[in-house]
Amino acid sequence: MHIPDGYLSPSTCFSFGAVMLPIWYKASAVIKKNLDISQVPYMAMGAVFSFLIMMLNIPIPNGTTGHAVGGVLIAIALGPWVAVIAVSVALLIQALVFGDGGVVAFGVNAFNMAFIMPFVGFYIFRLIARKAEIGSTRYVAAAGIAGYIGLNMAALLASIEFGIQPLLFTAADGTPLYCPYGLNIAVPAMMLAHLTIAGVVEGFFTAIGIRYITRNSPELVFIQGKEG
Amino acid sequence: MQRKYIIILFILAIISPLGLLAQGTAWGEWGPEDMNELLGYVPQGINQAQEWWKAIFPDYTIPYLGEEKIFESIGYICSAIIGSTLIYGMATAYGRIIIKKNAKIDQKLTTL
Numbered sequence: 001m002h003i004p005d006g007y008l009s010p011s012t013c014f015s016f017g018a019v020m021l022p023i024w025y026k027a028s029a030v031i032k033k034n035l036d037i038s039q040v041p042y043m044a045m046g047a048v049f050s051f052l053i054m055m056l057n058i059p060i061p062n063g064t065t066g067h068a069v070g071g072v073l074i075a076i077a078l079g080p081w082v083a084v085i086a087v088s089v090a091l092l093i094q095a096l097v098f099g100d101g102g103v104v105a106f107g108v109n110a111f112n113m114a115f116i117m118p119f120v121g122f123y124i125f126r127l128i129a130r131k132a133e134i135g136s137t138r139y140v141a142a143a144g145i146a147g148y149i150g151l152n153m154a155a156l157l158a159s160i161e162f163g164i165q166p167l168l169f170t171a172a173d174g175t176p177l178y179c180p181y182g183l184n185i186a187v188p189a190m191m192l193a194h195l196t197i198a199g200v201v202e203g204f205f206t207a208i209g210i211r212y213i214t215r216n217s218p219e220l221v222f223i224q225g226k227e228g
Numbered sequence: 229m230q231r232k233y234i235i236i237l238f239i240l241a242i243i244s245p246l247g248l249l250a251q252g253t254a255w256g257e258w259g260p261e262d263m264n265e266l267l268g269y270v271p272q273g274i275n276q277a278q279e280w281w282k283a284i285f286p287d288y289t290i291p292y293l294g295e296e297k298i299f300e301s302i303g304y305i306c307s308a309i310i311g312s313t314l315i316y317g318m319a320t321a322y323g324r325i326i327i328k329k330n331a332k333i334d335q336k337l338t339t340l
Contacts (some may be wrong), residue, residue, distance in 0.1 A: 004257055006277025032326050040323030045233050047319040048312045052240040055288065055308055057250040065250040089319045093311055099283030162256050171272055178273040179256065180263075189255045216232060 001069070001158050001190075002054075002094065003109055005102030007179045008161055009169050017107025023084060023115050030081040039078075042220060046074040047086035051094065058201055062189065066198030069113050072121030072150040073209040076143055077220050083118035108161060112154040121150025121206075134221050135214035140207050147206025148199040152191070155198070159183075159190035241308040245301035285310070 005013075035043070050070040057065040074083035088110045094100040101109045128142035163183030166176040179186070213220055253262060260270045260278060285291070288307035293299040 001254065002257060004274075004277070005280050006271075006274035007256060009273065028326050031323070035323070035327055037324065037327050040320055040327065041230055042233075043323055044316045044319035045230070045237060047315045048237050049240070051311050051315050052237060052244060052308060055244045055247045055304070056240075057247040057254070059250040059252070062255075063252045064255040065252050066254060067247070085322065086319060089315050089322065093314050093318065095281075095283075097284055097311060097314065098288050098307060099281065099286040100288070102277065103281040104277070158256070169273070175269065176271050178271055180267055180271050181256075186256070193255060 001066075001109075001113060001155055001194075002091070002101030003105045003112075003158060003161065005104050007102070008105055008108060008165060009178050010104060012161065012165070013102070013104045013106075013108055016111045020088075020107045020110050020115065023111075024088065027081040027084040030079075031085065034079070035082070042078060043082050043086055046070075046078055046082065047089045050074065050087050051090040053205060054090070054094070054100075058197055060193040060197050062192060064189070064193055066193045066201075068147075068198060068202040068205050069117060069151060069154065070202075070205065070209075071113055071117040071154075072125070072143070072147040072202070073206045075118035075122040075150075076125050076146065076206070076210055077213050080118045080122040083122075084114050087114035087118065108158075112157045112161075116157055117150045117154040120153045121146040124149050134218070135211065139214070140211045143210035144203040144207030148203035151202040152194050152199045155190045155194035156187070159187045162186040162190070237312065241312060242305060244308040245304045248300060248304055 031043075053068045053070040055067070057067050060066050069087065071083050071087045074086050078086070091101055091109050091114060092106060095103050095106050095109070125142050125146035128145060129139045132138040132142065160183065162179040162181060163186035165179040166182045169177040171177050181189075253259075258266065260275060263270045263274060285303075285307050288304050288311075289300065290303040290306050293303045
């Protein structure tokens with residue numbers, strides 16, 4: 001789901017980058033207000049977790065690969081604004097050092113995986129886990145479902161961003177300038193991969209991660225309760 | 229407590245080459261050669277973008293190592309460790325700069 005450079009028009013990339021600026025600003029303001037310095041290592045470990053989980057590629061039946069992102073796990077444990085920054089840092093290093101995801105496309109990738117995914121997941125979690133006892137079966141299941149839906153929302157967005165390119169941008173000879181596949185191909189291909197496999201893996205990691213955290217560090221859940 | 233999480237992350241880094249077992253490329257992340265195979269041409273924009281940025285460790289490979297499977301795995305683990313260190317450092321630096329003070333703990337205790 002790391003959109004490389006060249007697949008989206010520069011105008012698409014810069015638009016999403018411009019949308020991300022106030023989101024990063026707001027995330028920083030919330031973090032400044034709600035976190036104290038002793039909690040910074042957890043944010044940093046969340047960012048590393050996201051990076052490492054994204055390296056675990058999973059085979060998809062249609063011959064492509066997918067991976068989990070960890071954004072919803074971070075959002076539930078530390079709050080969605082912390083997840084915005086943690087996943088953004090992971091995506092930035094991936095783009096700059098490893099060429100995974102474009103440098104110009106960084107803003108788009110951050111929008112999909114570091115903003116939409118944690119927030120969608122966080123609110124779905126709150127909806128399902130409402131009043132469930134912390135660490136209970138319903139609480140853990142809610143985390144799993146939230147992870148599944150959060151990743152699929154990010155994938156859906158990415159597929160739409162890919163799919164609108166050939167509609168909007170073609171060369172003089174009519175060939176597509178950027179991503180050559182339209183919505184009719186991009187959306188089913190991406191969604192098949194994420195609805196069937198990658199989303200399930202994301203849900204699994206989110207659920208066991210939240211189960212582990214609620215048993216081992218209840219103080220983290222407390223942060224989330226305060227923030228939310 | 230934090231040590232437990234560090235150990236889990238370390239294990240994830242060590243097992244990261246499992247991610248290499250998955251054959252193929254993620255949808256929409258093909259290089260220009262794959263693109264040429266799929267379509268018979270490379271869209272102009274994709275071609276031009278190849279020059280925009282040269283990553284030091286492209287696709288989690290360490291260029292000095294060989295291309296055999298074992299070196300590919302070692303390179304992947306090295307990439308996992310290098311990336312994790314950079315990310316941990318950057319997130320920590322960000323947190324320290326943004327939050328600055330440590331006095332909030334007392335404030336929180338008094339408002340409980």
